[in-house]
Amino acid sequence: MQEIKRDITGTGGAGAVVITQPGRLREKRRFKPQTILSLQAYAFLLPSFIGLLVFSLIPIVAVAVLSLFNWSLIGTPTFIGLKNYGVMLSSSAFWHSMLLTLYYVLLNIPMQTVFALLLALLLNQKIPGRGIFRTIFVVPWMATAAAMGIVWQWIFDPQYGTLNTFLSVFHIVGPAWLSSTAWALPSIAAVNIWQYTGYNMLFFLAGLQGIPLDFYEAASLDGANAARQFFTITLPLLTPTMFFVLVTDIIGSAQVFDTVYVMTQGGPGNATTVLNFSIFQQAFVFFHAGYASALSMALFVILLIITMIQVFFFSNRTVYDLS
Amino acid sequence: MTSVSTELASRKAVATTKQAASPLRRVPFYVIVYIILILGVVISLFPYYIAFLTALKQPSQIFSGSAWTLPNPVTFQNFIDVVEKYNFLAFIGHTLIYAVILTIGQLIFSTMAAYAFARMEFPFRDQIFWLYLSTLMVPAVVTLIPLFLILKTFDLVNTWPGLVLPYVLGTPFGIFLMRQFFLTIPKDLESAARIDGAGTMQIMFRVILPLSRPIMATLAIITFVQAWNSFLWPLIVTDTDDMRVLTVGIAAFQSNYGTQWNLMMAATFIALGPLLILFFLFQQQIVRSIHLSGFK
Numbered sequence: 001m002q003e004i005k006r007d008i009t010g011t012g013g014a015g016a017v018v019i020t021q022p023g024r025l026r027e028k029r030r031f032k033p034q035t036i037l038s039l040q041a042y043a044f045l046l047p048s049f050i051g052l053l054v055f056s057l058i059p060i061v062a063v064a065v066l067s068l069f070n071w072s073l074i075g076t077p078t079f080i081g082l083k084n085y086g087v088m089l090s091s092s093a094f095w096h097s098m099l100l101t102l103y104y105v106l107l108n109i110p111m112q113t114v115f116a117l118l119l120a121l122l123l124n125q126k127i128p129g130r131g132i133f134r135t136i137f138v139v140p141w142m143a144t145a146a147a148m149g150i151v152w153q154w155i156f157d158p159q160y161g162t163l164n165t166f167l168s169v170f171h172i173v174g175p176a177w178l179s180s181t182a183w184a185l186p187s188i189a190a191v192n193i194w195q196y197t198g199y200n201m202l203f204f205l206a207g208l209q210g211i212p213l214d215f216y217e218a219a220s221l222d223g224a225n226a227a228r229q230f231f232t233i234t235l236p237l238l239t240p241t242m243f244f245v246l247v248t249d250i251i252g253s254a255q256v257f258d259t260v261y262v263m264t265q266g267g268p269g270n271a272t273t274v275l276n277f278s279i280f281q282q283a284f285v286f287f288h289a290g291y292a293s294a295l296s297m298a299l300f301v302i303l304l305i306i307t308m309i310q311v312f313f314f315s316n317r318t319v320y321d322l323s
Numbered sequence: 324m325t326s327v328s329t330e331l332a333s334r335k336a337v338a339t340t341k342q343a344a345s346p347l348r349r350v351p352f353y354v355i356v357y358i359i360l361i362l363g364v365v366i367s368l369f370p371y372y373i374a375f376l377t378a379l380k381q382p383s384q385i386f387s388g389s390a391w392t393l394p395n396p397v398t399f400q401n402f403i404d405v406v407e408k409y410n411f412l413a414f415i416g417h418t419l420i421y422a423v424i425l426t427i428g429q430l431i432f433s434t435m436a437a438y439a440f441a442r443m444e445f446p447f448r449d450q451i452f453w454l455y456l457s458t459l460m461v462p463a464v465v466t467l468i469p470l471f472l473i474l475k476t477f478d479l480v481n482t483w484p485g486l487v488l489p490y491v492l493g494t495p496f497g498i499f500l501m502r503q504f505f506l507t508i509p510k511d512l513e514s515a516a517r518i519d520g521a522g523t524m525q526i527m528f529r530v531i532l533p534l535s536r537p538i539m540a541t542l543a544i545i546t547f548v549q550a551w552n553s554f555l556w557p558l559i560v561t562d563t564d565d566m567r568v569l570t571v572g573i574a575a576f577q578s579n580y581g582t583q584w585n586l587m588m589a590a591t592f593i594a595l596g597p598l599l600i601l602f603f604l605f606q607q608q609i610v611r612s613i614h615l616s617g618f619k
Contacts, residue, residue, distance in 0.1 A: 034444070037443055037444060037445065037523075038443075038444070038445035038446060040439075040443065040523050041439040041443040041444075041445040041448070042439075042445065044435040044436055044438060044439040044443070045435070045436050045439050045451070047432040047435070047436075047492045047493065048432045048433065048435070048436040048455075048492050048493035048494075048498060049436075049451075050492060051432075051488070051489065051490075051491070051492030051493060051494075052454075052455060052458060052492075052495070054473070055470060055473070055488065055489035055490075056458040056466075056489075056495075057454075057458065058469065058473065059466040059467075059468075059469035059470045059473070060458060060461050060466055062466075062468075062469035063461065063465050063466055063468075063469065066465075066469075073468075118359075119363065122356055122359065122360065123360075125356075127353070127356065127357075131603065131606060131607060132603075133360050133363075133364070134606050135599065135602055135603045135606060136363075136364050136367055136368060137363055137364075137367055138602060138606075139367055139368065139371065139595075139599065140367050140370070141548065142548055142552070142595055142598045142599070142602070143371070143374075143552075143591055143594075143595055144552055144554065144569075144570050144573055144591060144594065145552070145554070146554070146570075146573065146574055146577075147374065147573060147587060147588065147591040148370060148374075150582075150584070150587075151370045151371075151373050151374050151377075151588075152370060154373060155370065155373065162369070162373065162391055194366065194367070194370075198367065199545075202541055202544070202545070203500075203541065205537075205541075206504070206537045206538050206540075206541045207504075209537045210504065210507050210537070210538075237507070240503040240504070240506055240507055241503065243503065244499060244500060244503045247456075247499075248459070248496060248499065251459050251460055255462045255463075257462075257464065258554075275462075276462050276464060279462055279464050279465060280464050283464065283465055283468075289465070289468070292464075292465050293465055296461060296462050296464070296465045296466075297461075299460075299461075299462055300457075300460050300461045300462075303460035304457060304460055307456070307460065
């Protein structure tokens with residue numbers, strides 16, 4: 001009888017698999033480690049799952065169902081099947097909002113991520129005053145969006161605003177930022193970059209903290225310079241953080257609403273009517289809650305696809321452990 | 324990891340003479356670094372500077388000049404009014420309770436779930452994780468309607484449990500964040516502990532949590548600030564002054580009759596103060612270096 005002990009249960013040897021006859025696996029009946037571990041895992045998940053189910057999943061299913069109805073927020077909804085989706089797919093306003101949203105994400109995320117990483121690298125060094133700098137860079141994220149939106153409106157004001165006054169020193173005539181179809185969305189992107197760079201810096205700082213200093217010491221004793229150390233040690237070990245930052249930032253950025261609502265109300269015209277703002281308009285201004293639900297489902301599908309692409313991209317590249 | 328340490332020890336013995344890096348060579352580096360940092364500071368802070376100037380102005384001066392003219396005369400009456408006439412100390416209290424409850428809940432329940440996803444094997448693990456993640460992708464604007472109706476059914480509108488329950492049991496965002504971090508903790512540490520006979524709870528408290536201080540501090544700060552600044556949810560769920568939070572109070576300065584900018588800006592700074600203090604205290608936790616060298 002061949003006895004083959006293999007640690008397939010991940011318990012480090014606490015359970016054992018015994019092959020008693022060819023082709024038959026029987027687990028020794030001392031414990032059932034895998035079942036115990038699974039139950040433990042489910043217990044760990046239980047509180048958050050209850051929260052998710054009641055306060056997240058059920059409302060989402062409700063929205064999905066609502067997308068098949070016509071509802072003006074008062075009275076009873078009327079069933080119209082997939083009509084909302086038909087209207088949506090043939091509506092140029094919808095595709096315009098979709099493209100605007102993607103454009104916004106492209107303006108916003110790359111710059112934000114690069115700046116955040118740069119600041120995290122700088123402030124991970126032992127330079128004097130780094131605690132104060134770290135606090136200051138995160139401050140833009142800490143004020144209420146409404147109040148800061150108003151201040152940025154003042155800054156962007158074509159005649160009296162700080163930005164154009166500053167540019168006039170260099171004899172540059174600044175455009176009418178928030179009222180110009182070309183500049184409105186980039187202006188909102190700029191405000192968002194201002195607001196969230198420090199916030200993303202926090203994640204990169206935490207990620208940098210998790211990289212053992214030994215690696216850097218060994219590399220520099222080997223003669224690797226700073227740039228090489230960055231590309232062979234820092235960047236690979238930051239991939240879990242980078243994955244998290246990109247996934248959550250893209251999801252959050254595609255759902256931008258507050259700054260648009262406060263600063264441009266979707267205008268001028270529909271130059272800043274991104275998808276989430278359009279959803280809000282449809283539900284609470286035009287009272288087409290069913291159609292707004294269909295738009296929400298569309299945004300969900302887009303984000304799902306984008307996230308899956310990111311997961312696929314990162315799945316072979318994510319390094320969790322250099323040893 | 325241990326192979327790196329022993330390598331390191333032997334190399335250090337050889338290389339001690341190499342270490343005389345000239346301090347003067349570092350000066351240009353420091354100059355560039357500080358220029359970038361100062362630029363960042365100016366960009367980060369000047370909108371607050373404008374907001375602060377506005378908070379110090381009398382109402383009559385708000386519209387007579389541009390945003391960045393200096394207040395003349397400087398007045399602190401706005402701050403006093405906000406606290407005394409508009410009940411903002413109570414709002415601070417409510418917001419503090421809300422933020423603390425959410426932060427504690429997040430730290431406990433998201434950590435548990437994240438550890439399960441990162442290090443435990445169980446059926447449907449990845450599918451369930453995707454389920455959590457996908458709930459982030461549905462915009463909250465419309466899901467708030469059914470959520471509100473659920474609370475209404477259970478008579479939880481305008482109550483503390485109603486306000487807190489949707490977010491206190493952990494959020495997919497927090498779980499995602501912690502899971503990514505837990506994945507970077509070397510498996511050797513846990514395997515060694517299990518071989519020594521440690522159960523899951525002991526591993527959590529003796530191995531995982533001590534290593535997780537930076538990420539837990541990060542999660543705590545993020546949850547606290549997000550709760551402190553959350554607007555739409557408290558707006559929908561709370562009706563009365565005895566539950567009102569800061570963001571809703573600040574927004575109340577805008578009405579159909581015009582906005583009281585000076586009071587709004589003063590209130591914004593009062594809301595900002597506690598966050599700044601808390602953050603400065605916590606950011607040291609985030610960046611305390613972990614030395615993972617020398618596993619024994």
